[in-house]
Each structure stands twice: as structure tokens, then as C-alpha cells.
Amino acid sequence: MTAAQALDRIETATHGPRPGYRRLHARGSVFRGTFTPSGTLASLTRAPHLTTTPTEVLVRFSNGSSDPGAPDTEPGVRGMAVRFLGDGQQPVHDLVAATFRVFASRNPEGFVELVEVLGVAEPTASPVRRALRVPGQVAGFAGLLARHPESRASMREFGARRVQASYATTRYDGIDAYILVAADGRRSAYRYRWIPDAGEVDLPKPPPAGITPRFLLDELRDRLAAGPVGFTLAFQMAAADDRTDDPSRAWPEDRKIVVGGALSVTGAHTDSSTLESSLVFDPTLVPDGVDLSDDPVLRFRGSVYRLAGSRRTAGG
Numbered sequence: 001m002t003a004a005q006a007l008d009r010i011e012t013a014t015h016g017p018r019p020g021y022r023r024l025h026a027r028g029s030v031f032r033g034t035f036t037p038s039g040t041l042a043s044l045t046r047a048p049h050l051t052t053t054p055t056e057v058l059v060r061f062s063n064g065s066s067d068p069g070a071p072d073t074e075p076g077v078r079g080m081a082v083r084f085l086g087d088g089q090q091p092v093h094d095l096v097a098a099t100f101r102v103f104a105s106r107n108p109e110g111f112v113e114l115v116e117v118l119g120v121a122e123p124t125a126s127p128v129r130r131a132l133r134v135p136g137q138v139a140g141f142a143g144l145l146a147r148h149p150e151s152r153a154s155m156r157e158f159g160a161r162r163v164q165a166s167y168a169t170t171r172y173d174g175i176d177a178y179i180l181v182a183a184d185g186r187r188s189a190y191r192y193r194w195i196p197d198a199g200e201v202d203l204p205k206p207p208p209a210g211i212t213p214r215f216l217l218d219e220l221r222d223r224l225a226a227g228p229v230g231f232t233l234a235f236q237m238a239a240a241d242d243r244t245d246d247p248s249r250a251w252p253e254d255r256k257i258v259v260g261g262a263l264s265v266t267g268a269h270t271d272s273s274t275l276e277s278s279l280v281f282d283p284t285l286v287p288d289g290v291d292l293s294d295d296p297v298l299r300f301r302g303s304v305y306r307l308a309g310s311r312r313t314a315g316g
Ligand code: HEM
Pocket: 006, 007, 010, 021, 022, 023, 024, 025, 028, 060, 061, 062, 078, 079, 080, 081, 096, 097, 098, 103, 107, 108, 109, 111, 112, 173, 174, 175, 176, 279, 280, 281, 297, 300, 301, 304, 305, 308, 309, 312
């Protein structure tokens, strides 16, 4: 499967494309912030923004649905994409993370099939309602799980999920493995996660009065009016036998966690509506001092996001 075939299938399955919108994670907004490294990674990577130098960042929070009108009050994926900027505002490093803890598939094919199964029904129904309403979807899930048994772990995890109360009280995982490269060339595999300083908080059931279907971005803007929102960037370091080529398998939670630094989200970007159509994140954009692992999903994501970005910025 090529990136173009994957993207065509995603666009068809999600009843798109919707010109100007991302093919997934369609509703979002861009914020500004600063990342300050803790210094603890100094012996593991030669990338200055992860070791010594505070860096300006762009942060896009998003609802993972392909539908820009999808409700935030239904369970679903939420995203947090961070771009570290160089002195001349050039992109240096992108971290594109989401709220699942393991990926639905060990390879790109399984993910595209999942999008197709979820997309069987009308575009605006939530995944849960669609699963109940559409008989074809039940059969679709059964076939998917037979072909991709590794998807069970993420489905189980996802089924247990509540609804996020705030973009600021949500943990986001990078899922794919990367490699830190030290000044002396030593290589250390890791996965990263953003831990919210305010703790992880779900929306109570039933939701409090005043919660509107698309409340998450407004809630974040209101929160930022009272002060910055913080996240800790944590690196889960692989043990020698942890596989880096399978994002559907979590590494044991007793693996060493190293705090890389602190992100302070300070406010909405003044140009956020232009950036909605023009900004293209790429999880394979890494600086000297960070390498891609052999994870096949990671490399594929890079080519799909770049292609999706070029279709979107060309007005498609
Ligand atoms: C083969 C696997 C995957 C495929 C084919 C895929 C596909 C896509 C596509 C087509 C987009 C929209 C891009 C655009 O229109 O500009 C997107 C966005 C996004 N994806 Fe994935 N994705 C994959 C895996 C993942 C994983 C593992 C994560 C999280 C760790 C993730 C998180 C995100 C986020 C946060 C966005 C929004 C980025 C932004 O704000 O611009 N995706 N993905």
C-alpha cells in the first residue's frame, strides 16, 4: 500500500475529503508555548532543544475525528502535535501524539482497515453509536480482529475510556519508537508521552451543565486566560529486548522514565485560522541527536502526513 492509496482509502471511508481540513483530527487549533529541557537527557542526545536551550513551540490540540463537527462529549481520540522552532522560526522537530497508549495495528494496513470499518455509517455518528446501529460494522470489526489480532489491546483500552474533561488534563502518547543519539554516538530507543501538570481528569457522567458539544477548544482558551497550561515530556526508555518495530505492543510500565523537560502552553496563536489549513506536522521530522526507529508505522505516517498536507494546502 502506498501513501496515496492509504490516503485515498481514508478520504473515501470518512466521507471526505473536506477541503481545507485535515483528513483526520479535522477540528483543532494552534497555540504557542515554550519548552524548557530538564537537562537530564544531556548524556543521551546531542539535540540542544532537548538538553540545554529553551525553545519556542507551536502546539495543535485536536479532536481525532475526520468530521470537523464531531462532538467532544463522545469518547474518541484527541491529539496534541508539537513543533519545536529554531531561531529563524524554522521547524526543528515534530512530536505528533494522541490519547491512545498502544496503536491499533502493528502496520499501516490494519489502521486503514480500522478507519474503513468505523466509517461504514453516516459521518456524524459516534463510533459507539455506529457500532450499535450498523450491522455491517459488527461483521467488519470481526473481520478486522481476525486479520489483525493485535488490535484487541487498543480496542479494549479504548472501550474503557471516558471522555476527556480538558485538553489540559489529558495524557498524550507518541506511540512510535525513536532513538536518542548521544554526542559519542551511543543510541537509546525510547517512546515519549506528554503528562499533564494538572493531572488526568475525565468529564463526569452526566456532564456538568453548560458543557456544549464542541467545548474543548473554548475550555482551553478560557483556562489559558487564567495562566499557562503545563505538560511534562517523559521518555520511556526501552530495555534491550523491547521491540521498536511494533507500536501495537506496549513496553512494560516498569521501564525507566526520564523527564525530558517542561512545556508551557501560553496562549492561542494569533494566526491559528491560517495555520489550520497551512501547517503540516510530520512525525518523521527529527533533528540531529534523534533518529527514527525501524517502526514501519512511523515511516509510513511521515509520507501520509506530507501528502495529506500537500493536498490540503493546495485547497483539496
Ligand atoms: C499508519 C498509521 C497512521 C495513519 C495512516 C495516520 C493518518 C493520519 C492522517 C491522514 C492525518 C491527517 C493529516 C492531514 O490531513 O494533514 C493524521 C493526523 C494526525 N494523526 Fe495520524 N495516522 C497514523 C498513526 C497515528 C499515530 C500512531 C498517532 C499518535 C501517536 C497519530 C496522531 C495523529 C495526530 C495527533 C494528527 C493531527 C496532526 C495535526 O494536528 O496536524 N496518528 N493522521
